Amino acid sequence: MRITLYGGLADAAGREVTLAVGPGATVADVRRDLIALHPAAAASLSRPTVRACLDGAIVGEEQPLPPDCELSFFPPLSGG
Amino acid sequence: MRIDAHLCHDPFDSASELAALAATGAGAVVSFTGIARDRSAQGEPVTGLFLDHHPTLTQTSLNAAGADAAERFDLLALRILHRCGTIVPGEPIVFVAAAAAHRRAAFEAVDYLMDRLKTDAVFWKREDREGGSAWIEPTAEDLSARQRWSD
Numbered sequence: 001m002r003i004t005l006y007g008g009l010a011d012a013a014g015r016e017v018t019l020a021v022g023p024g025a026t027v028a029d030v031r032r033d034l035i036a037l038h039p040a041a042a043a044s045l046s047r048p049t050v051r052a053c054l055d056g057a058i059v060g061e062e063q064p065l066p067p068d069c070e071l072s073f074f075p076p077l078s079g080g
Numbered sequence: 081m082r083i084d085a086h087l088c089h090d091p092f093d094s095a096s097e098l099a100a101l102a103a104t105g106a107g108a109v110v111s112f113t114g115i116a117r118d119r120s121a122q123g124e125p126v127t128g129l130f131l132d133h134h135p136t137l138t139q140t141s142l143n144a145a146g147a148d149a150a151e152r153f154d155l156l157a158l159r160i161l162h163r164c165g166t167i168v169p170g171e172p173i174v175f176v177a178a179a180a181a182h183r184r185a186a187f188e189a190v191d192y193l194m195d196r197l198k199t200d201a202v203f204w205k206r207e208d209r210e211g212g213s214a215w216i217e218p219t220a221e222d223l224s225a226r227q228r229w230s231d
């Protein structure tokens with residue numbers, strides 16, 4: 001699965017990260033695997049204010065991930 | 081009514097954008113321009129800003145803010161421009177303008193939109209300083225300003 005990171009998360013772990021994700025995996029599982037792959041980004045990735053965006057919608061940690069989905073992680077937004 | 085909301089990859093000119101909206105013939109036109117500062121909140125010199133964005137959701141968030149403002153306030157036209165990418169101090173980051181028959185709606189729409197954009201627009205802002213860079217997050221003031229429109 002290809003995961004896209006935005007803002008400061010991309011600085012720490014790159015814009016795109018490819019992970020092997022098994023059937024039935026949830027957002028929480030992917031977050032944990034990302035942290036294991038990029039320990040330097042662990043503090044940022046662990047923050048509850050970093051939210052998962054699945055196919056264009058913010059979802060919770062227990063959300064199961066369908067195959068071929070688009071998954072991103074968003075730090076808190078800062079526009080304007 | 082006409083709503084224009086644009087994600088701008090290049091610098092824009094606030095004055096000409098305002099003139100275009102004023103030319104609609106409305107009785108009241110109000111605008112706000114947010115400009116990249118040359119000092120951080122702590123007073124350090126800032127060399128630039130970088131605004132990260134999402135390939136589709138950023139534009140969607142600008143459209144949504146505009147549509148909600150149009151529904152909430154009695155407006156004739158609305159224009160929202162927001163930069164992405166690298167911005168140098170002194171350049172405009174965001175421009176919001178509203179045209180209405182009367183001033184109250186125009187003032188409130190622009191005020192509302194800036195509070196919305198500060199917390200809901202899909203951007204991530206990095207401030208680049210001589211001593212290093214830092215990603216900016218909404219302040220408590222930004223969040224409470226957004227809350228006041230939720231009633």
